[in-house]
Amino acid sequence: MSQNIKVIPLGGLRENGKNMYAVEVDDEIFILDCGLKYPENELLGIDVVIPDFSYLEENIDKIVGVFLTHGHADAIGALPYFLKSRDIPVFGSKLTIELAKINTERDPLSKKFNDFHVVDEKTAIDFENATVSFFKTTHSIPGSFGISIKTELGNIVYTGDFKFDQSATPMYQTDFARLTQIGAQGVILLLSDSANAESARPSVNELEIGRYVEETFKYHNGRIIVASVASNIARIQQVFDAAYRTGRKVVLTGRDLERIIRTAMRLDYLKIESDDILVPIKDMAKYDDDQLVILETGRMGEPLKALQKMAQKRNRSIHIHENDLVFITTTPSYAMETNVARTKDMIYRAGGEVKSISDDLHASGHANKNELQLMINLLNPKYLMPIQGEYRLMDAHAEIAHETGLPFKNIFLAQNGDVLSVEAEGVHLGTAVDSGNVMIDGSGVGDIGNIVLRDRKVLSEDGIFVAVVTIDRKNKKIVAKPKVITRGFVYIKANRDLMAESIDIVANTIQNNLDHKEFDWSTLKQDLREDLGHFLYEQTHRHPVILPVIMEINQNKLRSQSRKHPTNTSN
Structure with missing residues (x-):
């Protein structure tokens, strides 16, 4: 009897980041990566987004481990939220595990977790139903791995983030021999990175990027503020090298960054030519x-x-000023373009200027069209599931794979929550599981949903309108004239007539409920929202959030109390 194998993407499909894939072999679940993504523009106030762990929580006893491909946030960022109160072993390269430890120690609920295991490209871990092994890949951080799960039906291979760079140093080199070996063993299903699938242009190699960074440092006569991702160790190494060769000192701006850099230096993944190159802020x-x-x-x-804080002079230590160059060394995703443009505008207003590597060089840590086809040809999979990228990128990956001879019927453009059943007869879609986004806002995990986001969007666009009324329900009357307050809706001094008419509508609606309806709090508030909402839209064509504040008072009780305790008004 063949094994019962399922592959379930819980994040990373039709989006950038948040990679998390569950491979279920009989009664064992192998989790590949546990990442987050940064919010897009419409996710107002949200800090980060993580996968929905519902399916894994329902099957927690089956999980045998979390296997990490590399140390970027899209692969390890959700670990603190997943590991709290859970004892699940985590496997990864030496640097990946150190960065995962830094990540989990930030969260009070996961900081005591310590079931980490360092593996390398020679490691093979035998479980009851499958064997997990690793292979070196090239990415912008050392210790990047792909993962192979060997089952009775063949290997299930997850590439993680990768590219091919023939000039890569040994620390970053891809293990082509190992890829060929896995391909020869037989690959039933390949989960492959799609983030750069639309590009047919080759990415420049890291040597050329290093020279570009050094030239930028050499020819700018002022401060240089380098914007980078903290875990992009390759880029940080180039910054250190360029600073040393141009006689500059490097200032690190935060404890998290300094800890990552010190960790990479301790493990010999990051080197500086002189100890005095780093200076405190x-x-x-x-x-x-x-x-x-x-x-x-x-x-x-x-x-x-x-x-943005530097440009607006809200950073405690650093303000952007005349002749500052902000050097953006990381290529942002398409979803962040609006935010990038806004940030650049703020920098120019503050007197600085902006330069991006992506303006002059095609630099990416992800495989382009030819590199994706090379990966397919090395592994020769029977089936492919493009991952890590928006739908158009996954679709481009499917076209690329088809050019290598893979039939379209063997390519799955799946979405998060889909279940791919792997059987001896082939791979097919099964019944989907619950999957979605869990939004993190401050210390809140998952308490922000679509309704809250909708309200935030309305508040940001049309503001809020508050109606305050005190009623005497027993005597069916309004005790005092209603008050209305607004923020972000209209300028009150220029709209006194609107505010006065709004007060009349509030009073009429409340009195109508008191006189003609069986009293019900929810009906009263709903009528007030509807009547006021219709009026405000007719006058302004806006839909502010309307918040009724209705208080009840018993005047007979107050009169009784006032007779017992008369107020002394004498001086």
Whole structure:
């Protein structure tokens, strides 16, 4: 009897980031990556988005481990939320595990977790129903792996984020021999990175990027603020090298960044030519502007908000001023373009200027069309599921795969929650499981849903309108004239007539309910929202959030109390 195998994407499909895939072999579940994604523009106030763990929570006893491909947030960022109060072993390369530890220690509920296991490209872990092994890949961080799960029906291979760079140093080199070996064993299903699938242009190699960074440092006569992702170790190494060769000092802006860099240095993944190249932020004033490079990665490795604070002079230590160059060394996703444009505008208003690597070079940590086809040819999979990218990128990946000879019927453009059943006869879609986004806002996990986001969107666009009324329900009358308050809707002084008419509508609606209807709080508030909403839309063509505040008072009781305790008004 053949094994019962399911592959379930819980994140990472039709989106950028939030990678998480469950491979279920009989009664064992193998989790591949546990990442987050940064919010898009419509997710107002949301810090990060993580996968929905519902299916895994229902099958928690089957999980044998979490297997990580690399140390970026899209692969390890959701670990603190998944591991709290759970004892599930986590496997990854030496650097990936160290970064995962830093990540989990930030959260009070996961900081005591310590079931981490370091693996390398030679590691093979035998479980009851499958064997998990790893292979080296090239990405913008050392210790990046792909993962192979060997089953009775063949290997299920997950590439993680990868590209091919023939000039990569040994620390970053892809293990082509191992890929060929896995392909020869037989690959039943390939889960492959699609983030750069639309590009037919080859990415420039890291040597050329290093020269570009050095030239930028050499020819700018002022401070350079480098915006990068904290865990992009390859880029940070290039910044250190360029700073040393151009006689500049590097200032690290946050404890998280410094901890990541110190960890990478301790593990020999990051090297500096001179110990005095790093200077504390408090010593910046000792150096001229043309001697400084400020490395900014922002909270949780996302630098745009930090740059905005610098431009608006809300950063405690660094304000962007004349002749500052903000050097963006990470290519942002399409979803972040609006935010990037807004950030650039703020920087120019503050007197600085902006330069991006992506303006002059095609730099990416993800495989282009030819590299994706090479991966398919090396592994020769029977079936393919494009992952990690918006739908159009996954669709481009499908076209690319078809050009190599893979039939379209063997390519699955799935979505999060779909279940791929792997059987001896082939792979097919099964019954989907619950899957979605869990939004993190401050310390709240999952308490922000579509209704809250809708209200935030309305508040941001049309504001709020509050109606305050005190009623005497027993005597069926309004005790005092209603008050209306608005924020973000209209300018009150210029709309006194509108406010006065709104007060009349509030009074009439309340009195009508008191006189003619069986009293019900929810009906009263709903009528007030509808009547006021219709009027305000007729006058302004806007839909503010209407918040009725209705208080009840018993005047007979108050009169009785006032007779017992008369008020002394004498001086």
